Amino acid sequence: MQDILFDFISKYVSLTEEEQNALLSLDLFHTVKKGTVLLRKGQQSRDSYFVLKGCIRTYYIIDGEEKTTAFYTELEAFTPPCVISGTPSEYYISCIEDSILTISNPGMEAEVNTKFPKFEIMCRMLSEELLAKQRVDFDEFKTSSPEQRYLNLLQKRPDLLQRVPQHQLASYLGIKPQSLSRLRARILGKGKA
Amino acid sequence: MQDILFDFISKYVSLTEEEQNALLSLDLFHTVKKGTVLLRKGQQSRDSYFVLKGCIRTYYIIDGEEKTTAFYTELEAFTPPCVISGTPSEYYISCIEDSILTISNPGMEAEVNTKFPKFEIMCRMLSEELLAKQRVDFDEFKTSSPEQRYLNLLQKRPDLLQRVPQHQLASYLGIKPQSLSRLRARILGKGKA
């Protein structure tokens, strides 16, 4: 499990054994059961996540309805906005599958970053990269129709269609579950005709 | 003009005079005329921007149509995804008003960051903050209707409605100009009734 983390890190910086051990001493690794809610609206969390295995999802509850806005799977990292802003969380985080995560917080990061400036560099690189990726995702979302977004998802993250319930995918695509059903039927029809 | 930049920076780290001078020696400041295209699709830019005054916009041209995805105004910074990925740009950047910008590139940043680790920290903080903000924007976009998005924009960035042409706002809201016109008429009607 640790190797997965170190392999990931090696894409950004190379760690000495000392640095690796510093990380390992932090007790980062956690296994989480499917269905576990890691964060609820209104809570003040300080935790950042990195998915080693499994799938977690962020969602809002608006007018009693769940609105799923993101899925994080293998090798994806994220820090909830509430951690950055220091305000109570607007959304929920839950575990869609039995998962293995690293969970860290600003205190731990500060400690490692001051001891090893290399980590500071890695954090900057990683968040710049995530910012750019998310920008592209947002742009694609804005400039395409629900149907195009679905087809796009089929291309880019086909695994999600398998591991995630339709109604959660629907709000991820910005539409209602019924519309996703209909849209899929429409596409299937086109394929045959 | 420089004060604006240093005031902004001071929200993240405090600079010594030496550090300030290191920045000033970089020739960061540029004035750009309205209508100037700073980046075109297919180009391989290395430039990051920080808006001191004015407004710049990013847009795609898809099937001959401009699709505006972002506006950057006073005190907003951004690095085009193509700079991070090292691939040719997918989009255009143009100047909506006469503007004053700082323009930097990874080389300049690397130089300053190694000389003054403080900058590295600031860059990390800034991109983490932007990542979180953008996440929230994306989530709001996904979870609301065009009409809600328009009303939301009215609340959060009322200045944009004044300084930006309607048809550019429309694609920024993910709809056609005609739909924005109609939607506004609809809202006005509701207000009176």
Next chain:
DNA sequence: ATCGTTTCTTAACTTAAGTGAACGATTTTT
């Protein structure tokens, strides 16, 4: 194995966005 819940699909109807076209109004170019 069964009961109950959740999930997915289908259908009929409503509402809003997309489309194509026309019209002034404004701005830019010549």
Next chain:
DNA sequence: AAAAATCGTTCACTTAAGTTAAGAAACGAT
């Protein structure tokens, strides 16, 4: 100053998403 292009609005029509409701299938818990 005239001509051309751009911009915003409106209209009629088309298309797709939202809504409400119902039923079948899959899943979980007991």
